[in-house]
Amino acid sequence: MTAPTIATVGALRASGHVQRSIKEELRENLLGYLRDGKDAWPGILGFENTVIPQLERALLAEHDVVLLGERGQGKTRLLRTLVGLLDEWTPVITGSELGEHPYDPITPASIRRAGELGDDLPITWRHRSDRYSEKLATPDTSVADLVGDVDPVKVAEGRSLGDPETIHFGLVPRTHRGIVAINELPDLAERIQVSLLNVMEERDIQIRGYTIRLPLDVLLVASANPEDYTNRGRIITPLKDRFGAEIRTHYPLLLDDEIAVIEQEATLTATVPGHLLEILARFTRLLRESASVDQRSGVSARFAVAAAETVGAAAVHRAAVLGEADPVARPVDVGTIVDVLRGKVEFESGEEGRETEILTHLLRRATADTARERLGGIDMSSIVNAVEQGEPVVTGDRITAKALLDELPDLPVLDEIAERLGAKSDGERASAAELALEGLYLARRIAKDTGDDGQTVYS
Numbered sequence: 001m002t003a004p005t006i007a008t009v010g011a012l013r014a015s016g017h018v019q020r021s022i023k024e025e026l027r028e029n030l031l032g033y034l035r036d037g038k039d040a041w042p043g044i045l046g047f048e049n050t051v052i053p054q055l056e057r058a059l060l061a062e063h064d065v066v067l068l069g070e071r072g073q074g075k076t077r078l079l080r081t082l083v084g085l086l087d088e089w090t091p092v093i094t095g096s097e098l099g100e101h102p103y104d105p106i107t108p109a110s111i112r113r114a115g116e117l118g119d120d121l122p123i124t125w126r127h128r129s130d131r132y133s134e135k136l137a138t139p140d141t142s143v144a145d146l147v148g149d150v151d152p153v154k155v156a157e158g159r160s161l162g163d164p165e166t167i168h169f170g171l172v173p174r175t176h177r178g179i180v181a182i183n184e185l186p187d188l189a190e191r192i193q194v195s196l197l198n199v200m201e202e203r204d205i206q207i208r209g210y211t212i213r214l215p216l217d218v219l220l221v222a223s224a225n226p227e228d229y230t231n232r233g234r235i236i237t238p239l240k241d242r243f244g245a246e247i248r249t250h251y252p253l254l255l256d257d258e259i260a261v262i263e264q265e266a267t268l269t270a271t272v273p274g275h276l277l278e279i280l281a282r283f284t285r286l287l288r289e290s291a292s293v294d295q296r297s298g299v300s301a302r303f304a305v306a307a308a309e310t311v312g313a314a315a316v317h318r319a320a321v322l323g324e325a326d327p328v329a330r331p332v333d334v335g336t337i338v339d340v341l342r343g344k345v346e347f348e349s350g351e352e353g354r355e356t357e358i359l360t361h362l363l364r365r366a367t368a369d370t371a372r373e374r375l376g377g378i379d380m381s382s383i384v385n386a387v388e389q390g391e392p393v394v395t396g397d398r399i400t401a402k403a404l405l406d407e408l409p410d411l412p413v414l415d416e417i418a419e420r421l422g423a424k425s426d427g428e429r430a431s432a433a434e435l436a437l438e439g440l441y442l443a444r445r446i447a448k449d450t451g452d453d454g455q456t457v458y459s
Helices: 009-014 022-036 051-060 075-085 108-120 152-156 190-194 226-232 237-242 255-265 274-289 301-322 337-344 355-375 381-389 401-407 412-420 426-442
Strands: 065-068 089-093 123-127 132-136 148-150 167-169 178-183 205-207 210-212 218-224 245-248 393-396 448-450 455-458
Touching: 009 108, 022 051, 022 075, 022 218, 051 065, 051 075, 051 245, 065 075, 075 132, 075 178, 075 218, 089 108, 148 205, 190 237, 205 210, 255 274, 255 301, 274 301, 274 355, 274 426, 301 337, 337 355, 355 412, 355 426, 381 412, 381 426, 393 401, 393 426, 401 426, 412 426, 426 455
Parallel strands: 065 218, 065 245, 132 178, 178 218
Antiparallel strands: 089 123, 148 167, 393 455, 448 455
16 A cells, blocks of 8 residues: 655656556456456456456457446446556646646646646656546436536636636546446436537547547446336437447356355354355345246345345344343244345235235245255154154244254254254254254144244144
8 A cells, every 4th residue: 555656757757657548557457367367356256257258358348338237236346346457556646636647637737737847747646446436326416517517716716717727527537547437327317428428439528618628538337227228217329339338247147156145245243054044045036036026126135135134133132132142043033034124125016915925935935945955865754753752842033042952852863964054053053953843844744833922833
């Protein structure tokens, strides 16, 4: 994070520094990552063989890019990762409003200073994190916000309206030599989108009644929802034509990627074993395949993340009430997500009133699939016999892990289940045993009753 010490343009030239445009900089740095076999996209999961190669080709072709995809597919995260491809530090003219390169001043004030000071023109260094600007395209966004407008204060100081120095620059020119990201681009009013046409093609800006010729050097990237892209809002045809690449994003294609996203993004306040994260990942994927869910809206990855955090919070709640030292989530906690997160899923109009029923059914399918996948090959008939011949097993959000383990019969198969699931502590062993019991119930080998007091009885 230490900036270079070069302080004048003369010293910069003597150092051999070479000026590059923003797109050349991204292109050459990306090529360096590819040659060295380094990961240029940290934190981006599930796009390795689909979206990432397309985006890399677009950057190598020096194209502006728009990402199309449903909500919660990581579009914004991917755009922000582009910052890592910039040089860590870049020189700018000290005090310049647009962060101009010392070799190439573009505003009248900077051109005048460069001519007066020559090699003594002072420079400072800007970190790459300051070269990325992001704008959410809200309906109230104006041309002044993006491009600029006449500054009445500067006019009041005595300058004429035709003087370029009366301009207050907007977001795009202020990100000169950087990356401008516009989220939800179709939400921009069409007349506002028109203001970007010259920025993307001619690389200049037009304000009010006169043109200011500023050779802007920016990479324009944007995100859009395909449904908005075609119906509610749209990208106007001339602007769409100026994007060199349109790339479709998607939800994770593999279950392991879905789980990895949850592990990476969720802030868990308790231990949530891997088999529970798998249930949540399978549940999310089943929702995305269900005909009862509006797939045009999609089921965001944030749904699965929020579900994992809710399950962890349920374990913390139980631990606080019952005095458990180390909260560990169990399958009984998974049911808490249905009511809490129902509003995060858009259902088809014909399913009104059946939302809870649909969610509960799909959650049971996800649990059964996980139990079958994780515990397949283990003979659990001894558990079935023990439950049939002995006392029922009682669990619930008011039963501690130790109390649940004390109720279970002493069977070698329980140790095998715990070993299969990597369960070591009492909480993890209780969670593993509960998954086995729930799997047996869903396979219709034992019965299950849930009372109003929150207790679940397997018998």
